[in-house]
Structure formats: C-alpha cells, structure tokens
Amino acid sequence: MLYTIEKLTKTYGEGEAKITALDGIDLEIPPNKIVAILGASGSGKSTLLNILGCMDLPTAGAALFKGEDITRLNKKQMTEFRRKNIGFVFQSYNLLPDLTALENVEFSTELAGISSSEARNAMDLVGLSERLNNFPKQLSGGEQQRVSIARAIAKKPEVLLCDEPTGALDLNTGIKVLDVLVNIHKQNGTSVLLITHNSNIAAIADIVISLRSGKIANVQQNTPIPVSEVEW
Amino acid sequence: MNKIARSAFRKMRKNIALLITASLLVAVGVGFFVTLFTITYRFDEAALEYFTEYNYADLTFYGTFDESAVATLNNQDAVELALGRRVSDRRAASGATYRIITITSGINDLYYLQGAAPIGASQCAVHANSARVMNLSIGDTLTADGQTLTVTALVGSPEYIYLSKSERSPMTNPKAFAPVYVNAEFFSDGGFNELLALSPNPSDVRAPSGTVFTLKQTEQINYELYQEQNNKTRTFAYIFPGVFACLVIMVVYVVLRRIAVKERMQIAVYKSLGASPRQILLIYLGQFLIFFLCAALIGALATILVTRILILIFSQIFTLPLLGYTFYPALWGYSIIAAFVVCLIPGICALFGILRKRPAEVMRPEQRGGKIILPQRIGFLWKRLSFNSRYTLKTMLRSKGRFFAIVLGIAATVALLTLSLGFYNSIDYVQTAYFDNFAAYDLTLSLGFNVQPFSQELPFIEEIPPDAEYAKVLQGRVRVNDMVCTLTVVEQESFNQLKLDTQLLSSGIIIPSYHARLWRVKAGDTLRAEIPLLGVTVYQDLRVSAVIDQTIAISLFASYEYLQALNPTAPPELFRFYNAVYMRTQNTESFTEYLNQNNITFSTALDDQNSFSSIMDTVRVLIMFMIICALILGVAVLYSVGLINLNSREGEYMLMQTLGYKHAKIMRTHTKETFMQILCALPFGYLCGWLLLHVIRGAFSSANFVLVAAVYPLTYVICAAIVAAIAVIMGFITARRINRLDIVEGLKSRD
Numbered sequence: 001m002l003y004t005i006e007k008l009t010k011t012y013g014e015g016e017a018k019i020t021a022l023d024g025i026d027l028e029i030p031p032n033k034i035v036a037i038l039g040a041s042g043s044g045k046s047t048l049l050n051i052l053g054c055m056d057l058p059t060a061g062a063a064l065f066k067g068e069d070i071t072r073l074n075k076k077q078m079t080e081f082r083r084k085n086i087g088f089v090f091q092s093y094n095l096l097p098d099l100t101a102l103e104n105v106e107f108s109t110e111l112a113g114i115s116s117s118e119a120r121n122a123m124d125l126v127g128l129s130e131r132l133n134n135f136p137k138q139l140s141g142g143e144q145q146r147v148s149i150a151r152a153i154a155k156k157p158e159v160l161l162c163d164e165p166t167g168a169l170d171l172n173t174g175i176k177v178l179d180v181l182v183n184i185h186k187q188n189g190t191s192v193l194l195i196t197h198n199s200n201i202a203a204i205a206d207i208v209i210s211l212r213s214g215k216i217a218n219v220q221q222n223t224p225i226p227v228s229e230v231e232w
Numbered sequence: 233m234n235k236i237a238r239s240a241f242r243k244m245r246k247n248i249a250l251l252i253t254a255s256l257l258v259a260v261g262v263g264f265f266v267t268l269f270t271i272t273y274r275f276d277e278a279a280l281e282y283f284t285e286y287n288y289a290d291l292t293f294y295g296t297f298d299e300s301a302v303a304t305l306n307n308q309d310a311v312e313l314a315l316g317r318r319v320s321d322r323r324a325a326s327g328a329t330y331r332i333i334t335i336t337s338g339i340n341d342l343y344y345l346q347g348a349a350p351i352g353a354s355q356c357a358v359h360a361n362s363a364r365v366m367n368l369s370i371g372d373t374l375t376a377d378g379q380t381l382t383v384t385a386l387v388g389s390p391e392y393i394y395l396s397k398s399e400r401s402p403m404t405n406p407k408a409f410a411p412v413y414v415n416a417e418f419f420s421d422g423g424f425n426e427l428l429a430l431s432p433n434p435s436d437v438r439a440p441s442g443t444v445f446t447l448k449q450t451e452q453i454n455y456e457l458y459q460e461q462n463n464k465t466r467t468f469a470y471i472f473p474g475v476f477a478c479l480v481i482m483v484v485y486v487v488l489r490r491i492a493v494k495e496r497m498q499i500a501v502y503k504s505l506g507a508s509p510r511q512i513l514l515i516y517l518g519q520f521l522i523f524f525l526c527a528a529l530i531g532a533l534a535t536i537l538v539t540r541i542l543i544l545i546f547s548q549i550f551t552l553p554l555l556g557y558t559f560y561p562a563l564w565g566y567s568i569i570a571a572f573v574v575c576l577i578p579g580i581c582a583l584f585g586i587l588r589k590r591p592a593e594v595m596r597p598e599q600r601g602g603k604i605i606l607p608q609r610i611g612f613l614w615k616r617l618s619f620n621s622r623y624t625l626k627t628m629l630r631s632k633g634r635f636f637a638i639v640l641g642i643a644a645t646v647a648l649l650t651l652s653l654g655f656y657n658s659i660d661y662v663q664t665a666y667f668d669n670f671a672a673y674d675l676t677l678s679l680g681f682n683v684q685p686f687s688q689e690l691p692f693i694e695e696i697p698p699d700a701e702y703a704k705v706l707q708g709r710v711r712v713n714d715m716v717c718t719l720t721v722v723e724q725e726s727f728n729q730l731k732l733d734t735q736l737l738s739s740g741i742i743i744p745s746y747h748a749r750l751w752r753v754k755a756g757d758t759l760r761a762e763i764p765l766l767g768v769t770v771y772q773d774l775r776v777s778a779v780i781d782q783t784i785a786i787s788l789f790a791s792y793e794y795l796q797a798l799n800p801t802a803p804p805e806l807f808r809f810y811n812a813v814y815m816r817t818q819n820t821e822s823f824t825e826y827l828n829q830n831n832i833t834f835s836t837a838l839d840d841q842n843s844f845s846s847i848m849d850t851v852r853v854l855i856m857f858m859i860i861c862a863l864i865l866g867v868a869v870l871y872s873v874g875l876i877n878l879n880s881r882e883g884e885y886m887l888m889q890t891l892g893y894k895h896a897k898i899m900r901t902h903t904k905e906t907f908m909q910i911l912c913a914l915p916f917g918y919l920c921g922w923l924l925l926h927v928i929r930g931a932f933s934s935a936n937f938v939l940v941a942a943v944y945p946l947t948y949v950i951c952a953a954i955v956a957a958i959a960v961i962m963g964f965i966t967a968r969r970i971n972r973l974d975i976v977e978g979l980k981s982r983d
Contacts, residue, residue, distance in 0.1 A: 079503070
C-alpha cells in the first residue's frame, strides 16, 4: 500500500470551539493510482491531504507511508520526507513571486538534490518551455498552475498531492491542467491524490474516496473517464 | 547562484528603502565605534610610546635645590637618572604667560617638530601648539624677563601633551600660555626649583632635602588629562553604537515580523517544498546580512577619513606628535560580527514563531479578531471623536508590538538628541555654577613654592588697587587617601573671595562631593592627609565638616585656625604661610599690567573661564559628532517608521480610497498616527536621554572637573522641534507614496 491510515483523528481548538476535522478514519491507498478525495467544504479533505503530505500532524491515529508511520517523524524528518517523496499542487498555485517560472521549478529540484535539467524537462512536460524566464505575475492562472505542477513533478516524487488544482481556473484551463496531471501519472506512474469538491472532476480518478464531516462516507473503485469529457 | 540566494537577492528590491535605512544606522554605528576606538587605542599607544621614548619623568620634586641634591638623587639605587631644572613663569606684553623651562637632556626630552635645538642663552624652542596660535615661527623673537629669545625650534614634550599651567588651569588656552625651552645659561643664577628623575620604582625614591612636594608621573595633571581623555572617548564609543544597535535590532525585528505576516503563504510553500528552517531564515535574513555586511564595511572604511579629520581637530587641542591613523583589524572584525549579531538575533526572534510551525499551520489563515481598545471603554470621550480619529486610534493600538517598536525608535532619537544637547547644557551649567555661583574673585596671584610668612605683607602692596579686597591663602597639593588633590587654606573670618561657608571651617575641612563619593566619606568622618609644610611632611587626621558641590577648580578647603587647633603644641607660625592671593577688584586692568611687568604669576577670572573652555574643546568635538549622528538616526528612524506604518496600512488605505476616502483624509489619518507615536515617544525619550547623561556623567568627572547633568527646558523644546521637523519632511514623502497607491493592483495583491 502507498498509504495505510489507521484511526486518524484531527481536532482544532479546545472546549466549545473544538472542531473535529478528521474523526478516526481508516483507509488504504494503493500506489500508482489517481485517487480523488471528494467532499464538501469542511469535510476534512484538506486536513487529510496535509497529514498525508507531512504538512501537519494528527491528534491521534497513524498514517503509514509504505509501511513507515509518518506521524511519528520529527520536524526534520518531516521536512526530509516532503523534500523527497511529495509533490504539492495548490489551488492558488503558490508560486514564489521572486523567482521565474524555471527558477520556481529549480528551487524544488535543488532542495531535493536533483539535476536542474529535470526542471527544464518538467517545464517541457507541462508545455511551458517557452515561458521559462517569465515571473509568475507575467503568467496566466492556467500557466501558473502548470508551473506549479512542473515544480511538483520535477523532483520525481512518489506521490503528487493536489489540493483543488482547478479550483481557481475556468473550464478550458482546468481541463488542460487535469490533462497534464493524468499524462504525468501515465508517463511516470506517479500516484496522484486529488482533492476536489466536484464529482465530475473526481470521475477521472481510479478510486474516489468520499468524506463527510471528517468520516469516510464511501470508497469507490472507478472507471476513469477521459479528461476531455469532464465538465463543470 | 543557488535559488535560495537568488530569492534573498530578489527580496531585497521589495524592502530596499528599509534596508538602506537600517544599513545607514549600521554604517553610522560601526563608523562611530571604529573611529572612537581607533582614536582611543592609538591615543593610548602613542602617549605611552611618547612617554617612554621621550623619557617622561617618573618623579618630579618641587622645592629649592642645588647640584648636591641632584647628586644625592643620582646616587640612589632606585634612580636611573636625575636632573635639575629651572621653571619660571614670565608674562609677555600680550598678556600671555611664557613658562621658561630649562632643557633637560635625557628626561622630558623634546620632540622637535621643526627646527634645531637652541644654542646659548639667547635661543629657545617653543611648544608647537602655542607657537601656532601665537603666530611664532622659527627665526621669530620673543621677550621674556627682559631678554630676547630667538625661536630655533617648534617642539612637543611628553609633559605638555596638554598645556597644563596649574591645577586651576589644567588646559590653558595656547594663546595665553606657552612652554618655552631654553638652555641652562638663560638663568644667570644657579640652582633649581625642580628635580626630575627616571626610576623603575618611584615609590622607593627618597625625596632630596629642599623638597616641598613630590609628584609621580601618574599624578601629574598632564597624565591625568591623558587618561581622562581616553575614558571620555571610550564612553562615547560605547553609548552611541549601543543605541544604534538597539534601533537596528528594532527595525530588523519589526520589518521581519511584518514580512512574516505578509509572506506567510510563501513561507508555507518553502516549507512544503522541503526547505529547512535554516534555509528559510537565510532567504529572509540574507538580504539584511548582505546589506549590513556592506554597511559595516562602508562604515569602517569611512573611519579612515573621519579618524584622520578628528585627529587633525584634536591636534589643535593637544600635542601628541606620534598620534596618527592606525588600522586595527580587530575593531573592523568586531564591528562586522556585531553587524551580523544585530541582524541574526532579531531575525531569529521575529521568524522563530512561524518557522517552528508545521506548513499546514502556516497556511491556515490567521483569525484576527477586532479588539476593544482602552479609549473605547471611555465612552463619553470615544463618542466625541471623529471616525477618522477613532480609526487612527484603533489601527495604532491594534498591533502593540509594532506600536511599541516605533515609539522606541522615535524615543531613541529623542534620547540621543537630549543627551547631545544636554551635554552642552551641562557644560554651560558647570561654568555657571562655578563662575556665577561660587567664584567671587576677579584675580588670583600665585607665588608657587615661594611661600611667605603670613606676617609678611605683599611686596607690591602699594600697587594694589584701592578698591581691592584680597585674601592670602596657602594653596598646594596634598595627598589624601593616596590621591593627590589641591588643598586651599584660608583665613576663616575674612575669606570671602569664594562663596564658601567659612564658619564650617572651624570644625574641619570642606571637601568636594566628587571626593566624598570617591572616598565614601560624609560630614563628620575623618580623612588621613599628607601635608607638606615647609619641607616637612605632616600626617594629619582631618575631620570633614561639610561636603559641597564643586565643578571646576576643585579643591579641599581648610582654615589656618583649624590646622593650628589640631596641633596646639606646635608654634603658630608653622601654619601661617601663604603662596597665593584671591582678590576682588574692579580695576584689574592697570594692576595686571603691573603684575605683567614684574613677572608675577596671576590669573583673572576670564583666564580661568578660557581655560575651562579649552578643557571642553575635545568634548565639544565629540558632542558635534554625536549631534550629527543623532540627526542621521532621527531621519533614518522616522523614515523607516513611516515606511513600516505605510506598508502595514497600505491595503487599508487602498480600500479606503476604493470606498471614496479622499487622499487628504487618509493622509490625516497617517499624520495623526505618527503624531501620537511622537507624543508617546517624547517623554520616554527625554527620560532615557536624561538617564544616559547621568550614566556617562561619571566618565566625565575627575579630580579636575566634575560634570553635572543638566538639561535646560529649551533643549526639550529643540528636541521635539527637530523630531517634528523630520516627521514633517517624512510626511511629505509618505503623502507622495499614498498618492501613488494603485488601488486595483493593491487590492489584487492582497487577495
């Protein structure tokens, strides 16, 4: 299994203000799949993604990555884990505004200790080899998200964690971005965990996990539809 | 260049104004520190080298001696070399005093700056500093004691780094005093009134017969002044850079805290990509480190020029030929390390909170709830305020950390201005305290070691102006608690030339508060004194009857009657001698003319005032240096304060513009905020300045001069006016920036 999740709980706040984001969920995620985590706002999908990406720690329970409990790592080990194994794609792209598109990708490869030629390859892969020296503000939303994907894949991570990657994009641009993600998955065999509140987008995944109020509502094996058929 | 370094460099552009401002503070602080310490170190080394190479006498015996006394002294094992000399003060027609001194080869050797050693009885060498001011050059002549002397050399001497004429005139104006060096043939009669000795163990040397008083090298006023000079410079060298460092720490902390809030998401991204806290710290601190390193280097490089200029100014005040610029790599190194420290410590403190969080925590938006501020609780007052004023108060008090930091910055400017200007006030106060409130004489005459029996009237009694009131006193140096100080013995009943409660002298001595603090004594305690009387040293326990505040011409006071009462069995004549006269008269002019013609050493109240001014010349140079730095600090702090304020409010101002607020109204809000910050900072700054003045007062107080901390009301007004003026200028710059805010872009970037 890529991930094995056991009784994972995450709460925020204390007393009356206590919010349970994840409520003792158990889950297994196989490798080399596109997995969509589907749920409404506040269902706990981003919290789950953060814990799987070693961005946060659960209040209780365990999350095993290839058999290793990542919730027991110290901060330094968590940083190392993110650096080597995880590629993040955020809804609002989160490119570093002080660096050009290529530099944004190189930043990631440098940290992972990978040759900078991988950064150029990743930019080629997302179809942005013409915009290498543009700063984020000179790129459109879709282009920025593709740079963000290039940044995530350049270091060849085990898993891509995508938090609403099309959330800020229009349909056509969103489809282009999803296309890139699916192609990468096909070409490199990278596991993709895709968060979305849109069931149409979830339809491109091999597995769809539905979350409701911090609990697993449903886990469904899916026959993915082609990206070109997605609509929202 | 790796991407972390590249990110650090690119971030510089955004904060360029604040970086330059903070770097300016670093550069000035480093410049100040390195300059003053270079001078202190070099001054110390140069003086000690001068003392050693030019054989500054380890001991000076004052009295009446002949060749046999010199021989006796030379025969002592503890003495390496002893020489006799004549020292005699003569008045020139101009009113200046020429101190004619026999050249002694091997002790107190002359440093020839120009010319050659005098030959025969009609040639002389003149102290270079006096010669410069008196316009004397080689080949010129001067007349002393009816003899014309041709100047063959301009010299310096280890015993005259400072032109110390007497205890009351420790740094005489070179226009009024010149050491003139002559060969022994100049004095037609034999004998000496001073013996000089070189000795590795001065304490083992026995005073030859005829000695009235002995001074070790370290007890000479010249030596004391050299040490005081270094203490003063060293004190300044710490204070200003210290304050600057505090402010740089404040600026770095506030700016980085602001950046941490503003770039919260970016930091989260760095973390999520696997950047370690050290790497993130480098991205944000790198810009400051690079700027501060450059600033420290520029500041240190500037010292090469500034130090030379200061040495040039100081060389007009004292003569130390070996003093010149020297490069001290350690000082540069310390400064660069300090620049790093003032960057790293606040940087780590500002970013520590965000760096220790996990990326998901950083990404989560902070819930910033509104708070009820204190003025809001005062309902009737709050209701009366305009919306604009309410908004100003709320925004100002919303971030207490930033508010406090800004107030601290302005307060530091005010403090340094108060300190610098307060110093001027203190000097003025010291002068007023002595010459207006203590000294009541117009003229003092000195017979030096030529003590006269009290019964013997003044030889020039006929010439004394009819309106003159004079008092004969015995004034000399005594050793109390192993410290050499001046004792003035007066007649209890008749002495009124100083505003002194002479009645108190019947039961003991009056001592200055400086000595009381030093010796930890108060009225009623006793002191062990070593008093030389007619060649005999008397050890006496003296009761302290009162402690008084004296600022200059500091002396212990005793009465003839009290000293006599302590020794009832001794013949009364033993205590009835005098060597000085204090006089009150309106007709000083004609009388001083007579004294001049007859080579009688005297000093008018004006001479004493001039001497005091000369002592303060070095301090004035330092004060000017301080004021310039305080102004730079003021501009730098208020500019950065304005920028920090503006950066943190920019979004809100743009939103206000969107809502239809006029530019003038927004500007009014900003001005009100700055005004309130200044208002809060002023009292705190005044207090800090006043406290700093009190702290450094100690370093400026010595047995020759006591600094009293005084800040005049006008100084407070000037400080406030300077800060307000800088704030107004900065206000214009801010107004221009507010005017140029791009509403659409601004709101977009906030999203």
